[in-house]
Amino acid sequence: MTMKRITFADIFAGIGGFRIGLERLGFECLYSCEKNEACRQVYFDNFGDLPEMDISDIDFSKIPDVNIITAGFPCQPFSICGKRKGFSDRRGTIFFHLCNLLQAKKPDVAILENVKHLLHLEKGSVFEEIITTLEDLDYFVRYSLLNAKDFGLPQNRERVFIVASKHKPFNFSRIKPKLKIPQLKEFLSKTGDFQYIDDSEYTLIKHPKQQDSGLIFVGYRNKSIWKKGIRPHTEHLSRVHRQPNRIYSVEGVHPTLPSQESSGRFFIYLPEENRVRKLTIEECYRIMGFPKSFKRNASLSEAYKQIGNSVATNVIYELGKEIMEQKLTVPCSKFNNRARGFKKSEKPIQLTIPGLRLTHCN
Template identity: 35%
Template sequence: MAKQVHIRVDDTTYEELNEYSTLSGQSMQDYLSVAIRQLLVKKREDVPRKETDYTFIDLFAGIGGMRIAYERAGGHCVYSNEWNRYSQKTYFANFGEYPDDDITKVNAADIPNHDILVAGFPCQPFSIAGVSKKQSLGRATGFEDKTQGTLFFDVCRILKEKRPKAFMLENVKNLCSHDKGRTFKVIQESLEELNYKIFFRILDGKSYVPQHRERIVIVGFDQERYGKNVTFEFNLPLSEKTPVIRDILESDVSDKYTLSDKLWVYLQNYAAKHKAAGNGFGYGIAPLDGVSRTISARYYKDGSEILIAQNGKNPRKLTPRECARLQGFPDSFKIPVSDTQAYKQFGNSVVVPLMSEVAKLVIYNLRKMDKEIALRKRMTI
């Protein structure tokens, strides 16, 4: 719910605001809200950062899971972009800034210089008809031809314009097999064409949170800067304690999260029907001393993929805070939106501690390679 703040302005300021509002078609309230947000962002930018920090940009930022990961690894965010207004609200509540809202309309040259591009870009179909035709005619194709019309194209054009030292991309596991592997082939070729050495691995978050969640992570380093012999290994440390569902549960949960009799009967009948047909579709009761299924953006509908058993009552859905914990967000993370929006946001987010470990490896690699370059320069002087 929006809060109201009353302010007093002199007559001259009021007339200027009224004139601007008329010309721009924007209400005074909206204009002042934007101005206050910009002031808060400027205030945040004035905070000095350590010289040792690596800068990064946060594209398709969602609610900032990747941002938390890179800040934990010693990074400093200089730009963010996310089009969903509810996610923007959550992002602002936690980081004090509103992301830009449409990456396709952003001039890449206007994005601040940065060391690392970070993006959890959506997976979209790539049209290869035009590319195949050009290749059959012996004509060269570039990532503009291969990826135009997809949001991955915006990642490529920013990489081309700003040439960061490295990037880290995250997507669903099925990206590798999407369109019989052609989608991932286009992604690989496009990134390599931009002269980045890429490494990728499908990683499961269950070592860090009590959830089976596989995602592909693609890491790339600038070969124009570091040469062709760049190496990188996904050597991730395991958690000291294996996380289980019991660890994330709240002690006092409202009855509103308990499934209604109608919904519970429907889910049981649905599962029985599919079991009889020989497939495994149906609800999932999460084992308290094990890991859950993968939470998705559809969790808000019925919570069927991850239900918690209750004594003498129907099962219940996870609360938004429990969903946040399931993805590894700290309890200090603010949830300023409705339950429905929160479920969508956490279902679309990343396993924060897993991404934090990858971020540490990326920055470690950069520090090592930058030190080697600096040492070679000193030796040639």
């Protein structure tokens, strides 16, 4: 007997980080959508599928039925929602289109990913509205912050993941962080055309210490703060802006690769050589869990932006594995007559995020 494969649609597909993670589990991608031309080309080069374009122009009836919809949705348009109440006010936002798609296709599960800051937008009211809207579409909704460094990748990349499921709630507590956080040095190329910087160009601090995040800040480049290229109102998203010219040791993890950095100004300190060099583009893709065979965009600046915008594939793999193990894509009769919301006995655990009133997480 042949087992039916779990299928998914890759929405806001970018360069396919979700797809890499889920295909590793044998899941089958039946559909993709991405409006950025450069991303679409890379997606095609790697998966042989050219994603459809803007979600707002797509006829949902032409999208095949799938078990899972994945969406690392853009967060900027949210600044206009949350201020007002009611579904009509969200019209025109990307999230609204995504909700329309969920309503039309009714997948068993939706996996949504976004930056941690989404939790804090407008004092948490935007996030609250997102959760409520998904519940209104008759989904159980759970969310959690997951960090790439806990899933075998040497990068402090914390993202909020929302799992909306039709038949029973997703249990995030079953996702166990790996015991060992890898060191960046385990992921570095042995040879290559490395760009070292001269000793005179940086200053090392005296007693570097590993932070809880896994980062070991060792020094900084002797340069003025770099502010160019940051979009207005996205300063909070920019690691480059907040951590200009910082240098981290390869004996810790690397900071989040940001999508705004198009020149790859990521500087790493190699204690064994007592030298500082740039992290290479290959190494950037490696610390996001992309395979060696991945075909990047020919333009280096595009390739940097694309990987910074993508998702840590190991985290997607873990989520997919749990979705499978918790049988979320199989209708479960026990839950068929459920009422939306929680029974007292399944009171969710509160994730302590200051200013956030939601309790729908575990």
